[in-house]
Amino acid sequence: MNRKAILSAGIAAGLFAGLAQSASAExxxxxxxxxxxxxxxxxxxxxxxxxxxxxxxxxxxxxxxxxxxxxxxxxxxxxxxxxxxxxxxxxxxxxxxxxxxxxxxxxxxxxxxxxxxxxxxxxxxxxxxGTTGFTYDSERVGELEESWKEFFEPREELSGQIAVLNDEVEAYNAAAYYAGVSKCTEEPAEAQQILDILQAQAPHVAMYQSDGTIDRMASGEMIMHMQWNGAAHRSKQERDSLVYVYPEEGISFxxxxxxxxxxxxxxxxxxxxxxxxxxxxxxxxxxxxxxxxxxxxxxxxxxxxxxxxxxxxxxxxxxADRLRPTEDCSVDARELRNRVWTRLRS
Structure with a gap:
């Protein structure tokens, strides 16, 4: 799951190649x-x-x-x-x-x-x-409601200034919370509701990107960004006007x-x-x-x-009552989610 904004680009490879398997007390x-x-x-x-x-x-x-x-x-x-x-x-x-x-x-x-x-x-x-919500710059857009509505139905001044995590699970789950349906739904009609929300938002989205969320918000490149809360904190250290939102409809925990x-x-x-x-x-x-x-x-x-x-x-x-824990969705639910994401990103 590529959700940690603190992941570095360079991933160590082969460090354990040829590692001796004998145990050592030290x-x-x-x-x-x-x-x-x-x-x-x-x-x-x-x-x-x-x-x-x-x-x-x-x-x-x-x-x-x-x-x-x-x-x-x-x-x-x-x-x-x-x-x-x-x-x-x-x-x-x-x-x-x-x-x-x-x-x-x-x-x-x-x-x-x-x-x-x-x-x-x-x-x-x-x-x-941690949690996965969204962050906005209050200095540039004012105070927003604690709702996914602000993210999925953005105000005019936010169009083109929004970034979404390039993460099938996180984006789908957030839209499911806003739609009021289960994120593990197996019903095509409910999955269509989720797709409708994501597709309606898409023209206003500047990018779907999971890396660099801290820099984009800290520099002011974006006004709003779906973020993990740790990344939101680190962004706020550079730009004090940033606000992390716990949407009333629910937030992934x-x-x-x-x-x-x-x-x-x-x-x-x-x-x-x-x-x-x-x-x-x-x-x-x-x-x-x-x-x-x-x-x-x-x-x-x-x-x-x-x-x-x-x-x-x-x-x-x-x-606390807004937290929505991880669920182990069925194979049918995961396949439905993947079809929604593929349609959105194609």
Whole structure:
């Protein structure tokens, strides 16, 4: 899923070519999204534990899954998103770690302590979480309603100044929320409603692009952009007039997690790392670096003030009922969604 605005263009390739598979009491091999973990935090972990970490990176959940399915060995920790957790567990690609019994798990807040994809956290532990809404420049367009209407039925002055993530799932889901239909609908008539919304918006869209969202909004190239909330925060650091919207019709809520691949050569070191990352002072460094919120109680004491004060990251409690979690749509629903997206982009 290409949704993280902090992904760098260069993806390390072949780092693990020829990797010796023998386990070592002083090693850990982390396979993570690109530019999604602070280098200084790895150094701190190595200093605190004496365990040396080697990092390899990927650009999507599907890239990571394909590598594991192909039999790649040597990884001790991967970082799948919520929907990918369930797939890994069903396919026997995850090691049971009983994170719920770890010392620092008591710091994990609801609902992250008991996700639908892994009840009780038998196979996973939380990393970071976020939302996918839209950002606009209030200095250039004034105050807008907290509604997807502003995005899909833009005011005249916004025409040609809107960018949409080039992401089938995120764009489709947002239009489904606005239409008031299930994002996992199997009904062609409801899918047509979603397509109608997307096609009506299309003439006003300058681009469908997932990379560079921060720069475009920070520089003023765009007035409105569909964004992940961490990217919205980083944009706002450069342009204070930007506003991130939690639409009243609903907003996608996602989370990324630590898991241990089946057969990991350094299982105990992986458990040490996961427990260490659930300490407030450690996970806070990751939030400060990425601009995304974490699920650990007490971490806000160690986070940058600008991050804590930005509602794009530290969501106001009154918006909690607007969150729409990831759903595992049926094959029919996914095929219908893909046909809508193909029609839109053709």
């Amino acid at each position: 090693e850990l091999f982390l396979y993570n999204w690109s530019n999604y973990f602070p280098p200084e935090l790895l150094e701190k972990f190595e200093s605190d534990t004496g365990i040396s970490v080697t990092l390899d990176v990927y650009d999507s959940n599907e890239t990571m899954l394909a590598r594991l399915q192909a039999g790649a060995a040597g990884y001790d920790i991967v970082v799948p998103s919520d929907y990918m957790m369930e797939i890994m567990i069903k396919e026997g690609l995850a090691e049971r770690i009983d994170a719920g019994e770890m010392e620092n798990f008591s710091n994990v807040m609801e609902p992250h302590n008991d996700p639908r994809q892994d009840p009780g956290r038998a196979y996973s532990a939380p990393y970071l979480w 996602w989370n990324d997690n630590f898991m241990v691949p089946a057969g990991a050569p350094n299982l105990e070191n992986a458990k040490t790392f996961i427990n260490w990352m659930m300490a407030p002072e450690n996970i806070a460094v990751a939030s400060n670096y990425t601009g995304y919120m974490n699920a650990v109680r007490g971490s806000s004491e160690f986070m940058d003030e600008a991050l804590v004060e930005d509602p794009a990251v530290n969501m106001p409690e009154e918006y």
